[in-house]
Amino acid sequence: MLWGVLQFPGSCDERDALHACELSGGEARLIWHEEHDLGSVDAIVVPGGFSYGDYLRAGAIARFSPAMEAVAEFAAEGGPVLGICNGFQVLCEADLLPGALLLNESMRFVCRQVELVVDGPKTSAIDAFSARRRGGTLSIPAKHGEGRYWAPEGMLDSLEATGQVAFRYAPGQNPNGSARDIAGVRNEAGNVLGLMPHPEHAVDAMTGSTDGLRVFDAVAGARV
């Protein structure tokens, strides 16, 4: 299992993501944003940070990088892609995931451990990410200033109906005002997953939780 972890100017969690990929039993390499060719990777992580300084809107510039063009092709061919925090924002900007991430309702940067309730496909045959764990919870830290998930009401209804809501903040723990407590979503095919909390920071019992590894394991098996 070879992971590719993108690195933009302004990324800051790519090293933790590499570490998490390795702890989940794979090998991992960084992919600089100017690379056109992803090589022979089996899965991609678009990591957290502040790509291109978050100028204009978080993720707006990163989506046009050569590496992201390659990721879009990789995803279209069924390759598993995990977007974390800024990576989630990039995937939404790139239309690889539905919706958008807005400024936290509180206007404050939040940094705290949150419980995520694993949602999952209700009807779809694809259970690559979490169907077996539907209803379980993961303890994973969140740290962001622009993490308020938003989509038009009709789109939210349809995401719920098609099982594309991957994670919700546990009741009372929504840190940013996200619509319907949504913390993470997947694409229709099930091979692209984005979430605001940081599974790569929850991989070592020393720091409180290893639940993040389960997200990496799930993505590893998400080729469609």
Add this chain to the structure above:
Amino acid sequence: MPKARVLIRPKEGILDPQGKAVERALPALGFEGVEHVRVGRMVELEAEDPAQLPALCEKLLANPLIEDFEIESIDGA
């Protein structure tokens, strides 16, 4: 080269915490009776071919899912 100004604002109905914060700050400064404050972005640019501006706005300057935009030409272009 023709100059243009692009105004980008959060769509109606989307909570704008920046606007709310500004609105809440105003009474403390003695400005009463100001409401519905919305904070957006303004981009000025020069474009050889202004016809390409709408596409450019939709693709990069604004996110059409969450933002509306207006293009105005300036300096008589």
